[in-house]
Amino acid sequence: MSHFTTIKTQIRDTEALRAACSELGLELVPNAEARGYYTQTTKGEYVIRLRGPYDIAANRQQDGAFGFTTDWFAGHVEAEVGANYGKLPQLYAVNKATIQARKKGWTVQRKQVGDNIKLTIGV
Secondary structure (H helix, E strand, C coil): CEEEEEEEEECCHHHHHHHHHHHCCCEEEEEEEECCCCEEEEEEEEEEEEEEEEEEEECCCCCCCEEEEEEEEEHHHHHHHHHHCHHHHHHHHHHHHHHHHHCCCCCEEEEEEEEEEEEECCC
């Protein structure tokens, strides 16, 4: 019986995803197997290699966004990236906005406010 669950995301930029992973101390590995319960694995166009026993597979969906697939058993993934991947999409959005702003020559200031991140973007 598979323990893997897939959710659809709005993540499309692998550069921003790699930066988000790096901030969490995680590695984004191309064309790899994501680990799940016992000896189960699932193939990923990219795999977010977690420190615990499980990983997150990222595969492009029909609309071009990535779907995330992982094994949520025993809270291993949640302990590293938060409930419903919480920290990962937040850091992706921050990095995506930063990358786009800098491409336009704008400055970006970043400030942690509790569990949130505040970006100030200027010309």
